[in-house]
Amino acid sequence: MKISIRGKISLAFMIFISLSALIWARSYYSQYILNQKIQIIERKYDLFNAILEARRYEKNYFLSFDRKNIAEALNYVRQAEDILRNILKEYGKYTLAKNLDQSITELVTYKESLTNLLNFQEEGHLMVPPNIIELIRKQGRILTNKLEKIVKKESDFTRDLIGKSQTIHLLALIPVFILSVLVALFLVFSVNRPLKTIENAITKIASGDFENIPEIKTGDEFESLAYSLNNMIDELSKRNKQLVQAQKLASLGKLTSGVAHELNNPLNNISTSIQILIEEIEEDGLEYKKELLVGAEKEVERGKEIVRSLLEFARERTLTLKQVYFLDLINRAIKHVKPEIPDNIRLKVEVPDNIQATIGLRIRSVIINLITNAVHAMKDGGEITIRAYNELDKDGFSFQVIDTGEGIPEKIISKVFDPFFTTKEVGKGSGMGLSIVYGIMEQHGGSISVSSEVGNGATFTCFLPFHQPDQRDL
Ligand SMILES: Nc1ncnc2c1ncn2[C@@H]1O[C@H](COP(=O)(O)OP(=O)(O)O)[C@@H](O)[C@H]1O
Ligand SMILES: [Mg+2]
Known part of the structure; x- marks a missing residue:
């Protein structure tokens, strides 16, 4: 079955949301239970403390035989009974109730014994028989022990519950983690890869290569x-x-x-x-x-x-290549144009002597043409700089002819490479120079561009690869 990307992402989101809801519900439930348990423990401590108080008065009575002590002890026992019934009523479901039921019977027995003792005293008896004393003490002891155990059990149980709920939380995070990894993998394989393929194809188109995108069979x-x-x-x-x-x-x-x-x-x-x-x-x-x-x-x-x-423009288009030092080629071109350069124009050559390339000798015409144009643009003198530098990342080098002449107005700068375009008076320029230069650069797999500002001279920048892949025909 083929599912659309939107479908796949919605599905992943739904699973995420359901899982989160489950974890949230589970966490809310354990929080609730823990809360109940803590309240129960507090109440059980109250209960335990009330019984301890009752027993303290019971002991005092057996030391002083003062009736007030019994009355106090009975008071605390009644309080304890109230607390116990309350716990059973309010938290019956959540407490370990079985033991509490039993405690009630024991509490009631203890209460009855104390009441009997009080009645016995009120009837005017002065001496309490030792078997009664022993019975009450025993009942009190059993009750305290039992309650102590109950409180401890409840605490242990709660501690256990906290531990368990932590483990459950950690375990619940595992499916979330696995799902995250799956979603990440899905994004990489289903989204990222096809996107990359398409991006590569579009980059190719931008560079003029109209190759089709390889087929994508994702069904989405x-x-x-x-x-x-x-x-x-x-x-x-x-x-x-x-x-x-x-x-x-x-x-x-x-x-x-x-x-x-x-x-x-x-x-x-x-x-x-x-x-x-x-x-x-x-x-x-x-x-x-x-x-x-x-x-x-x-x-x-x-x-x-x-x-x-x-004829030069349309000349035979096969290149005769030769390995040359670019500086040598520049020097020969300069020798050729030197007689036409007036004294008020300085020529600066900034070409490293280690640039070597396999190129056609027509590149010399390129340089001669560019220098001649620069000379024509500097009627009042100036400076021509010839500069070259390696472009190792492009496996080639660039050279520039820079002048300080009149510059080229923006309006005509896009036309200077057109055949027969000239601004020179009739008989001075044929307008073919730069179009020939352009053709030669193209033939070498290179390029030429111009930048200029009126009044600030012009810069012609040419790029040439170090090697010609093969003999080119235009
Ligand atoms: N260095 C330069 N400074 C200013 N303008 C230039 C420069 N080089 C070329 N041009 C402009 O480009 C036009 C075309 O140049 P080109 O093709 O060599 O023909 P031509 O030199 O015969 O006019 C020139 O007429 C001139 O207007
Ligand atoms: Mg020219």
């Missing part, structure tokens, strides 16, 4: 949850594929329109120059014609530059 809410989650994962995976496709098409569209636009300008200029040349070929003005040709040549150069960066 978790099974249906896993089922719904799997449906959701399938749907997400489908949507994700569609999204990637849409993004691909969008960037292809952007690229095509960018290329068309960029190439159109130089082609137009060339075309105009050639048309003028054709029309005026017969006429004079050699200087002017030369100027037109030089202009056309410049535009051809611009067209070639655009095509060159397009």
